[in-house]
Amino acid sequence: MVTIRADEISNIIRERIEQYNTEVKIVNTGTVLQVGDGIARIYGLDEVMAGELVEFEEGTIGIALNLESNNVGVVLMGDGLMIQEGSSVKATGRIAQIPVSESYLGRVINALAKPIDGRGEISASESRLIESPAPGRGQRELIIGDRQTGKTAVATDTILNQQGQNVICVYVAIGQKASSVAQVVTTLQERGAMEYTIVVAETADSPATLQYLAPYTGAALAEYFMYRERHTLIIYDDPSKQAQAYRQMSLLLRRPPGREAYPGDVFYLHSRLLERAAKSSSHLGEGSMTALPIVETQSGDVSAYIPTNVISITDGQIFLSGDLFNAGIRPAINVGISVSRVGSAAQIKAMKTSSWQIKIGIGAIRGIRSFCTICF
Template identity: 90%
Template sequence: MIPIGRGQRELIIGDRQTGKTAVATDTILNQKGQGVICVYVAIGQRASSVAQVVTTFHEEGAMEYTIVVAEMADSPATLQYLAPYTGAALAEYFMYRERHTLIIYDDLSKQAQAYRQMSLLLRRPPGREAYPGDVFYLHSRLLERAAKLNSLLGKGSMTALPIVETQSGDVSAYIPTNVISITDGQIFLSADLFNAGIQPAINVGISVSRVGSAAQIKAMKQVAGKSKLELAQFAE
């Protein structure tokens, strides 16, 4: 219903504790046997949360094709800021060697906060929500590295699934709107659906993929279009 093509950037957005990381890690687990190299970047997460994710990868045999880059909540702001770029460099390495890669940034809200902390310590002029003026460039230069190479460059790809946390479902905040404008669509997770026991708590009505049906086979295209409409009408 929300198709993702190779080289696409699809945002996973929602409040805290709505299952964003679960959606991302399930995507990695489902790449088993597909020949896809996965990179999971944890930024500013609790050590226990990262350990739980790594344990799941080990139990499901996903560590055979997955690289984990982690800077915990107690890591310096500079390292939290650099972690996504480290993960992107690793994914690009395989992409330029004719491999398909998938990278998860969990999450870019924490990277933006680390960058804000660094900028304030450097006494740079604060802007909206105290973020520096170039915070949009911070994320655009990272996410624009996702690509699908042509045949001359080996046909490799790097697909990015960035995660952004919202406060009380407010997608109009500074960082969420920035990342939404950069990416090729978003998967919105609803706290109301999660609390109602619906998992994954994806709000189909406002989730979208700008690549759309171009990434689907004909049979899936016919089924998915009708199903998404019916789900959205049911939710209304």
């Protein structure tokens, strides 16, 4: 006859209770209201995100695109012939991604990274999101305009707006008046911006050699932080003064002069400086260096030699107009010829939509104003 020991049973029960997993898995689910033509309407899924992957009961994967008040519009990544109205759908908490590897070289695949060349499966141990934010950092945006149109003020405001953003700022003053540099430093000190800012200054009375070297010194400082997983912003005020210093040095060295007496490699002078602005890769720390060069024009002539050189190197330009500045419009940015090659790709959708509407509105107002001036 089997002997039952109460203490042994109680120990077993106690052990099972202690090992019992009380974790509750919460799944965001919904119900199919309508399906057809590669689109499904889902009721529920209250916490689904835009672009999130959802999984249907029979295994089909979809992407939530429309987040409406009473249903969610899902595009199907498949034919969806087995999906029925009333079937359940669950959110996955992931957005669309594909496997990636060197094995994809030479292969033919579809939009889901599946091979369609009949050469077998492709092995991959990593995956990447199919849609990632465009790199807003690491750009080169030129600030260009006549003398006394607020170019330095735009750059200073940019530095002030980095407060609390964990961005290291480097301001390089090349051939500027000492009083102007002192005014910028005072503004940064009063606003508490010098805590994260480095100022490199070679004023107008500095030797040409030092004015030539100043931008490279600033770039080296910015790179130091960039390669230590920091985001940096560097402002060159302005590269045309560096070009003039380089022209002076080259003429004294009896190098053959070119257009406007500049040496033939003056383009390389600025390209090798501005091309250092970049967004570094993951194995280099994922830091970045964004450059804002400031170039002064004469009578609004953006077709001069140095301005066109810098425009061709940078990712866009912000043009400040003397007429707008004198009319009391500050900042005096001419939205008509100010462009960005990256532009809205690095903006959130709300900013992209509103900025485009504002730009159209400003252009219309200025067009009407010009028309009225002609008529009356």
